[in-house]
């Protein structure tokens with residue numbers, strides 16, 4: 001746009017520099033007009049520069065904002081990844097913790113806590129079944145099993161062999177009960193079997209077979225052989241029974257089995 005005026009500028013400069021025209025009113029007005037024009041140009045240039053620097057500033061600002069946004073986004077993604085990882089490991093830890101709190105570390109059978117949970121569940125099922133006249137018309141039955149003279153095993157063969165015998169007998173008894181109910185380590189050399197939907201007769205046949213298997217089993221420790229047997233007390237659910245009452249009947253039956261010479265099954 002300014003280049004269009006180049007010729008005009010030259011002409012005006014030409015007129016203004018002629019000495020005879022200096023005092024002519026038209027020359028004075030032209031000079032004034034020229035100065036106003038120059039002033040306008042300066043102002044426009046200043047405005048253009050201002051607008052350019054403003055635009056530069058905005059571009060710069062936009063760039064830094066977008067960089068900051070990208071940086072925050074990356075940080076957020078990183079934090080989300082870390083949090084996901086942390087949550088996964090926490091979940092895994094919880095599963096393991098839950099498992100270790102319910103499993104006996106030596107025999108890897110359910111521990112007493114888990115057996116109490118399962119028994120409580122079996123009780124609920126039993127009560128629900130009674131009220132709804134469901135398919136399970138038989139009683140819930142429990143069996144308390146205690147290894148006979150286990151102290152002797154420890155004394156004679158050492159505690160480590162005692163541990164190995166506990167593990168081996170745990171596996172053997174678990175196999176015997178498999179498909180009928182569950183077995184857990186109740187504590188020390190004592191185990192509990194829960195047999196839902198088993199009347200006392202069926203339960204005693206199953207427990208008698210378990211007893212015979214343990215009796216026939218021999219554990220080899222180096223060149224020595226460890227022979228064991230178990231005493232078993234059985235009790236079936238009776239009307240208005242509590243868990244404690246049922247367990248204590250099974251315990252009393254076990255006590256009788258012990259006092260009647262061990263290696264036997266007694267019904268409570």
Ligand SMILES: Nc1nc2c(ncn2[C@@H]2O[C@H](COP(=O)(O)OP(=O)(O)OP(=O)(O)O)[C@@H](O)[C@H]2O)c(=O)[nH]1
Pocket residue numbers: 106146147148149150151152154158159160161162163166187188189258262
């Ligand atoms: N090796 C080993 N021994 C255990 C464990 N828990 C309990 N025992 C042992 O089991 C033995 C139980 O002894 P007692 O209660 O006298 O019973 P018992 O010798 O089996 O005799 P009866 O039960 O009367 O037939 C003790 O010597 C305990 O130390 C265990 O985790 N490992």
